Amino acid sequence: MSGTDWMSTRSEFAQPPVDLRTDIPHSARVYDYLMGGKTNYAPDRAAGDASARAWPSLPTSMKQARHFMHRSVRHLVREHGMRQFLDIGTGIPTPPNLHEVAQEIAPDARVVYVDNDPIVLTHARHLMTSTAEGRTEYIDADIRDLDSILGADELGNTLDLKQPVTLSLISIVHFVMDEDDPQGLVRRLMAELAPGSALAITVFTGDTAPQEVAGVGREYNERGIPLQIRSKADAERFFDGLELIDPGVTLLHHWRPDHTTEGVRDEEVAMYGGVALKRG
Template identity: 50%
Template sequence: MAHEADRAAGRVDTTRAHSARVYDYILGGKDHYQVDIDAGRAMCAEWPALPVHMRANRAFMQRAARHLARAEGIRQFLDIGTGLPTSPNLHEVVQAERPDAGVVYVDNDPIVLAHAEALLTSAPEGRTAYVDADLRDPGAIIGSAGFRSVLDPGEPVGLMVIGMLHFILPPEDHVLLRRLLDPLPPGSFLAATIGTADFAPQEVGRVAREYERRRMPMKLRTRAEAESFFDGLDLVPPGLCQVHHWRPEPGEPVCDDRDIAMYGALARKR
């Protein structure tokens, strides 16, 4: 990965905030720039609950992945919009249940690429790969060497699209998601979280305007709009809900609904 990290350094735009780096800053990471700090501070000023919301989103990812590995027998995963490495990463979660699990990570931020070695620390029995690609180009993901080397096309896949769909604007949002799902065999699963302003419309609306002002436009969905991403799939109980209500585990923080602006669900492909 060393030459790829060097190549990534030349692609970094330090004049423009990136959602993965803003997320890293707000959650206390260290891989971001001043432009990301400025954006994160402005967003938290508009909605102080933003860090709570982001932690709940990541906790959903961990619970959904753990359920897939433990209860559904899924042992290969495709993670779209990985973000900067933050332990436990997806492969650490699923390989704790199934050491032979394989994970393909996908992101388009050169900073994530530069740190991708931290995502490749697989258990000896398992496999991980990193694909430098964009959700908006599903063909590049499905056709990548990393995808082909880790994922068996004949076995079900856990497709993880966490904290990404609100950055994909209509009308391409549903089309792109289906282009990722279509090549996956029956018995595969989609785990996704979708931003909403249903529970704190004024505060979350101001955060969305900050994102847009910084050239990161987003589309916040109503419950019905969020649920439509799972049309034709079989929702796993409890179905679509705010992420902190999806199978919470003992000891997890109790959140006020007004502090969580994300729907989440897990669904099986027929």
């Protein structure tokens, strides 16, 4: 049996029915809708439409976050030899997923995905399509409960924390409020990783379109989806004690741009991104 077949037949992903609460909007499904996906319901579409009315460039900004993930993974695999990834806040699977990007270059790459959204759990089998040489795993956990992530068998059985690991936090920390100390959560996670590990993160900001992005925040919060908007200084704090990779913390389309960033204007992007390494 191939690695793909083995992973796709694992019994723990024959999940019992999950209450997806399709009567209320869900951040993962709103994102899916605005990205052109089909895993969403009427309340999600209503929330997405209202948010896009507040800021018509929201879908563009979301797509740039996805492209940033692809570029950062390719760079870390090619230029820094990264073969292990811990991706928290995975969201609804959307090809190419992180493991597909990494394994296209390095078939032996290993990825552990983490999310606590019921909708993502129901689609987790799509994240388990590893190459035979590599491996993928999924942990149902919340970023605020680090013990449940760091103590999970799926993590210890898939990644070797004595070797470098990339912590990937794409489009997730804006759902962690300041009172939950997101920078502290990231510091603790990075403290568990070996020297040579990396952090790749995106941070939602209102710096480029203050009124419009504030409108997005208002639409999300009024619909029961807490959303935190942060400044560049807030974004840079996530990298305290780490060595930033050039060009540092930038708007996403300025981080090692390629064909996916052509024609994108600053006022269309409300995300800072950066990649940094943990030294000795």
